[in-house]
Amino acid sequence: MNRFFERMHGQRRAILCGLLALTVVGYALGLRLPAAILPEVTFPRIKVIAESGERSGDEMLREVTRPLETSLRRVPGLLEMRSITSRGSTEINLDCSWSSNMDLTLQRVQAQVAAVRDAMPTGTSIDARLMNPALFPVLGFSLVSPGHGLAELRDVATLQIQPELSRLPGVAEVVIQGGGQLEARVTLDPTALEAHGLDAKCVADALTKTSTLESVGLLESNRELYLGLADARPPNLEALANVPIPVPDGAPARLGTLGRIALEEAPQFTRYAAQSSEAVLVNVLRQPSASTIDVAREARRWFDEHRSVLPSDTRIQVFYDQSDLVRDSVTSVRDSLIVGAVLAVILIILFLGSWKLGWTALIVLPASVGLTLFGSSLSHQSLNLMTLGGVAAAVGLVLDDASVVVEHLSHRA
Template sequence: MNIAHWASAHRRSILFLFSILVIAGMLSIYKIPEGMFPNISFPRISVAVETGDQPAEQMVIDVTRKLEQALRPIPGVQSIRSTTSRGSAETSINFKWGQDMQQVLLQVESAVNQALPSLPAGTTFTVRRMDPTVFPVIGYSLTSDKLTQIQTHDIANQELIPLLSSIDGVAKVKVMGGDTLEYRIDVDPSKLAAYGLAFTDVVQALSATNVLQAVGRIEDHYKLYLTLSDTRLQDLQSIENTVLKSGNNGFIRLADIADIHKDVKPAWLKTSADGKRATFLLVYQQPKSNAVKISHEMEQRLTDFKTKLPASLSISKWYDQSELVVSSSNSVVDSILIGVVLAALILLIFLRNIKITLIALLMVPSALAITALLLYLLGASFNIMTLGGMAAAVGLIIDDGIVMIEHLVRRIREKNSNKVPLDFRLREAAIEFTKPLAGSSAATIIIFIPLAFLSGVTGAFFQALSLTMASALLASFFLAWLAVPLLAEYLLKEKDANEKDTGDRFKNVQEFYRNLMAKLLDKPMWLLVGLIPIMLLGGYSYKQVGSGFMPHMDEGGFILDFVQKPGTSITEGARVVKQIETIIVNNPAVQTYSSRLGGQLGGGITESNQGDMFIKLKPFPRPTIDQVMSEIRNEINARVPGVEIETA
């Protein structure tokens, strides 16, 4: 018994199995994470160090070089690159592709901790892996006409971070911008000298007074009490009453030699949204999490929590990566629907049978559902590469179904074929077409397999595409090989087999094609003469076509980086940024924007003369993103001197 007869004997079980796989695939669609890019672990670790206001030259000696020496012995290190500025340094360590980056992360943290005692006192550091999740997926701005920047910063830090950090898939929520309250102490040098005190006495007195520490235990009435000494400075009066010196003549308070008042902590970062001072909330996702679900859950929580916030506080979203993911998903759905409709029209025109058309059309959603199931089992996600692969596979899936259906119909409609039972004719036709179908599918799959073995960043991205295409083609092959003939046995009857073909309707086309091929085969050199210019033209065109790592997309927004002259103060920089903001606001295609001076959306060391803006465009219809970027870039170059900009 061959495979066709075995499949026919067990057709109910086979179709039931395919039905289960399709249903499981449809359910898995809601379980697969959605994100902008594939889950890629780049072989790079970043170490950021902060030491206060130490000069850059001293930072290189005391921090950067010592840090590099501590990191170099880690196994697998290929290169180390550092950037140093006043009070901060950032070191990037590149490793070999394929290393376990989670283990490497622990090794880097251990090496930095071992080097920490040799670094200046008060040094702090952060270690992070460089992957797509190091960039925020959602950005909110907090603005108010009545609240101060101190109040908006406190609301973001004390209320919104705990609220949003507990959402499943959120790695962290970071506050950027705003002001922090502090108490400013202006010491009078003459009064200090008159009392015989030094500035260090003031520092020591404040440090010794502002402490919280355990002082011991007390047992009383069969109970144990843990005691604490809390002398922390809570308000302005407690700071003023800090004792600097005491003796027989009384004591000297801080208020006797200094002026103390509330102030704002000096900040080298200014943030704004739509021309207003703003505090930003940046949301970072965990690896393999679902950006779309995070966005929906975050919107729901903020909506429910708004009643507990001041009425004058406005929370606006200026960046949401999930919008592009949703747009890509909708594009895939559109391409599937268009492909199905066109395939249905073609099949109806050539085969003139609704049941035959239905069999072929069932191939597309079934194959894509099984593909989604395979992606779920393999731990993949929906992103621009996997969704693009599914969209590209639609045509190949339809092709497999059409060629199998066409062969089955052609065989059962042949002359004298009605003498043989219909189910036998279908089985024989399926057996005949097994080798061509298998060869065609295998050849196509083999084309995509090498993409999975590419190295570097290119390989990391194209592995997702290769995996998706291979999964879709495998699902398509088994559906066309087994499900289509079995469905034909169920749905097709003798009257379908006895219907006339459409050959007469295309007799003129067939006759023209027959005459053309006869002439070309009679004189094949003419065909070669015609192909050579086409090949040469193709080679020339290949050299003229531009290239890039990622396809160009209109994401509905772009980043504008700007750099002013070195040494520009934060105040002067803010004045220049206002000029740039005026140009952006007046562009009719701009919906909203956010601005950072002295900081960047992606983090990293940034000087006070640098910054960036994220500009979100209005929905279509509007000019393309390239046109908007060109307009804004040209206008800034013409109207704002002394600033270099770059858009991406």
């Protein structure tokens, strides 16, 4: 053992140069590590969300929730299933064991969902996702415009902001919440329906059959292939009023003669407010391997550079930003490192009276953090509250150990 340490002492310059190189590389790689509020952990839970318009809770339970639960019970490794059913929406949480292969389990869940999709009511959308920290927004903007309606503001967010933000590096999804949506509302007159021998269901079925968009085939011309579409959808309110409604034992009646047709906002069951008024919210979600700080910075930069695409009186405000928490954690670790190193050097110089030993302690602390960042990069870790908290706690331990070793070297010298 003594020979080993003697050889190490003989190669001390090479060892110091190697440690210095690893430290520099560690800090360089640390600047490229993805930063997030939580580590990249995939929980053994899959969330299935089904939405089906404005159906009542009883209809959702009978036609959506129970068929899905019956099919999902066939998934191997399922420990617990919990569902929440409300008006037009169903949420099912599937819990598995921590040893389960969640990617394979997700594929099995999607297969069971596909098996019952055809039995779902028309217009039902079903989405299954793994639960991980990347499912939650990292940045949120609120849009308020005193001179424009919520429907117009939502159109701006959906048609202009959402596609542009989705193209930014590291952005997985942009979710728009709030605002209004315009729809053509038909208010039927009971007297007119009774006079023609019709009911609301007959009118709804006739509108469904006439308002279609179908492919009629392919046409080849000039070495190009064209897709032919038959669009029977009414382009405006006047065309909608002229849609013929079949009448039993009589001539078809125009829809406009059966009630009132107007362009109005669709009913909203959830409203969002910001800046003391109703607002449209833009939520940005990151990819699992992306950095929260980079995504937030790019999104803020886009809004600063593209204010012209928004109405002139639109007020934009950030109501949530995860990157602030990550930056505060990085700042805390940096401050702990600087303060700890300075105090260690001062104490060693005051009590041991050696500048050389003081510089030794000063070098140990940054080198330890640099090697930690180097190891984190090799193991594909991220800078998050847990890893940064561990580094901050380890700073004190490294300082204690460095002080003890330096004092021991001082006595032996």
